[in-house]
Every structure is written in structure tokens, then in C-alpha cells.
Amino acid sequence: MEGQLFLNKTGFEMFDALRAFGLAYLVKNPDDITDIRIQDLGHLYLVSTEGKLPSNVNPQLFVDNDGWGQVFQTVRERKDAKKKFPRKDVEEILSTEYQEILKTHSDPGFHPVIGNVVKDGRAIYQSIDVSAAKGFREEKKGVTYHEGSQLYTDKHSWAIACIGSVFFNYHRVGSDFILNLVPNPTDVWLIQHRQIRDDLSKENICNISANVALAHYSVKMASVIARRKAARSSKYDSIIFNVMRRTGQQPKPGGGGKFGLSLMEQFLQDPAGFDALEKIDIIMSNGYAKGIKQELTFSFAEFIIHPSLRTFIRCEDLYIRARISKNVMLWDKKPLEVLLKNVQDV
Amino acid sequence: MSKMYDLFSNSAVENFGTALRYAIGKREYGGAEDYTSLVELEYVEKMDQFIEVLKKFLRRYDSQTRRYEREKTGKFAFKPTDKDLKDLIMLAESYGVQIVSAALIAHALVRPEKEE
Secondary structure, X not given: XXXXXXXXXXXXXXXXXXXXXXXXXXXXXXXXXOOEEEEEOOOEEEEEEXXXXXOOOOHHHHOOOHHHHHHOOOOOOOOOOOOOOHHHHHHHHHHHOHHHHHHHHHOOOOOOOEEOOOOOOEXXXXXXXXXXOOOOOOOOOOOOOOOOOOOEEOHHHHHHHHXXXXXXXXXXXXXXXXXXXXXXXXXXXXXXXXXXXXXHHHOOOOOOOHHHHHHXXXXXXXXXXXXXXXXXXXXXXXXXXXXXXXXXXXXXXXXXXXXXXXXXXXXXXXXXXHHHHHHHHHHHHOOOOOOHHHHHXXXXXXXXXXXXXXXXXXXXXXXXXXXXXXXXXXXXXXXXXXXXXXXXXX | OOHHHHHHHOHHHHHHHHHHHHHHOOHXXXXXXXXXXXXXXXXXXXXXXXXXXXXXXXHHHHHHHHHHHHHOOOOOOOOOOHHHHHHHHHHHHHHOHHHHHHHHHHHHOEXXXXXX
């Protein structure tokens, strides 16, 4: 390996993963075909490069993209603002301090600075990590209004997390929620990851609830990986998710966590697993119309999240009812067997 | 493997499940649209209820198979055996009635090789 860059984890899971993707993308030389590897080593993400690192930042990074609007959705642009709008700020930091960023991250001992007061720091937005949102971590007592304090981080970590969020955050908006999803890179190659991400961005993820969108995304992701044989060398152990609640004002934090992908892995190890995933995908894609099909979508999402006997029985009961009203096709035996093999006994 | 899969692959469960699938099949394909047995099976919680539901199901299924054989002379309807019944009861005693019922119903979700 030509070079290694280290991203120590801070405990803000999405922020950490976005920094890893952001830095990997930043150092990807557009003229070089060699790939970049991202590994989760537990306490840090390791970004390894084979080719020569670009000497300057790629200006293509700052071209208009939907992702920019999503990262800064909680920031209102004001004409009388004293500070620069964050998008300009990212561009300026990365353009002028690119070499310094590389140097900082070549040191395995570098930890991002995070706190309520950080010298020359930048705010961590909800869209980068919902657990950094104002009022999310602090208890409120009494009648005095206090919206909570803002967390800040050093500008280098912030800028690469913003790039990660623009290019690698999957964003899905529902009627009352905004969901951000980032697969945790256990051991992935950047080009493969981008192909998987591009394929997923073309897919329609059912957004009738945050749980359904998360479960459907995991099913789609497993299907895309199964379809792209080369992508199977990329390993993901979980999907990091952040939920924001839509309000009349700015979005409010709604929770987040890591959704394990072990069930999807089990599916893919079975020869009929791909067919099972396709079947579940069809069920979940039909969740928009109210009625039995929507109930089926909810029940299968619950099964994907908790594959227990209780949730399986719920799916089974609804499926039979949908079948009786001639709304769904029956299962082939092999894919159904894959489902049954993964019903947890407890 | 999960208990659910073990039960699903058991021959007694498979034979009773196949009979259940035929029973709920469409009338135009020789089925009886016997959803009552299906719903009763879904709500079974205790062993005596399970036996009662099986008894009723077999009675209904028997009349269905006799009608099928009468209408389609020379053809024989599928029937689970006495051994299947005994094995099924034993499985329900050792695994519990809910999981056995779920495995039976799962067979009703399987596409038959040819629609009956």
C-alpha cells in the first residue's frame, strides 16, 4: 500500500463513517484507476491507497449536486450572516488546507476535537449525525426554554464529513420523517462501493415509515450486492441510520443506531436466498397502496428487523389473507425455506 | 437450522400442509376454499384446541376428497396417513402447537407444481 490514512472513531457513528468515506473520496485520484480501500478496525477506520495521491483537491467535488442541499438542510442562508455559508466554507477549507488534512490523517494518533467550544470549529449538523443535534443529549428541567447546546468539531474533520455526506449518504424523505443511511464499511473498495451506491440510488425504496425504508434498503442492498458479483468482496456489517422528524420548522432529531446485516448475509449464503430477497422486495415495493398489501409491507419490515417466530406468524397470516383475496402470488418452496431457516427460535 | 425449518421439512408436517393447501385451493381447481380450518389453525394455543381443529379439518377434507374422487373418476385425492397424524401430534407435544401450526400454514403458502 502506498499510503495509509487513519480516522479514529469519536462515538458518533454516522459522523465517523462519513469521515471515512469523505476522506477516501477526497484522495481518490480521478486520473488513476487504482482503488482505495476502507476498513473498519474497531477503534478506527483505515483508508489505504495504492496509487499516487492527487496533489490538489479535485474541483469536481464542488459541482452542484443534490447531496449539498441535504447536508445543509438545517442551515438557513441569510443575507446578513456574518459567517460564510457552509458549502463555500467546505470548498475553501478543502482547497486551501488539503495537504494539511492529509498530514493530520497520516498520524494514527489524531483524534477529532469535539466539544461545545472548539477553536475555529464547525457545527456538526443533524444530517451528519443526529446524536449531535441540539437538545438531543441534555436533560431539560423546569419551565425555562433552553434549546440545548451545539456540538462543534475541528474544521478538517467537519469538511471531510460533509464531503462524505454529500456523496455517500443515502437520503429518503417520508411524510413525517427524513432518513439518512450509510452502510458501515467493514472492508470495502471505494469504486465498488460507489457502484453499489449508484445502483441503489436508482431503486425505489418504500418510504411509508422509517422502519420500512430501513428494512427495504437493506433488502435492496443485499440484492444489488448479489447481482454485482464483483461487489461481493465488499463487506458491510451494518447500516448506520439516523432519523429526523419533519416539523413545520427545522427537522427535529428522531433517533438513530446501527442495523445489523447478519440476516441479509444469511440469505446471500443460500443459493435460493436471492430469490427470497426478490420476493420480499416485491412485497415491500407494493406498500404504498393502503390495505392488505401495505399491512404485508409493515409485517415483512418487522420480520427483517426482528426475525422471530412472532413476526413470521404475523407475515404468514397476512400473506394467507392477501392470497385469499387474490392480491399476491404464492411462494416457491426454496425461497420460503430460506426465510424459515432464519426464523429465530427464541 | 431453525426449529421452524426442521418442522417445515418434516414429512408429517409436509403431508398435512399439502392437504391444507389443497383444502384452501380455489374451487375451480378442485379445492374447497376451506378458510375456516386455516383461521382456526392460526388461533390455536393449546394442545386440546389443536386436536379439535385437526379433527374438524380432517372431517372437512375427507368430504372434499370424496367429492373430488367422485367428480374426477379414476383420480385419487391426496390424503395424509394415520402415521402422519400420530407424528404431527407428537411434534406438537414436543415443539408446541403454535410453531407446528405456523409450519403447517407455511406449506399453504407454497406454490403447487400445478394449480389444483
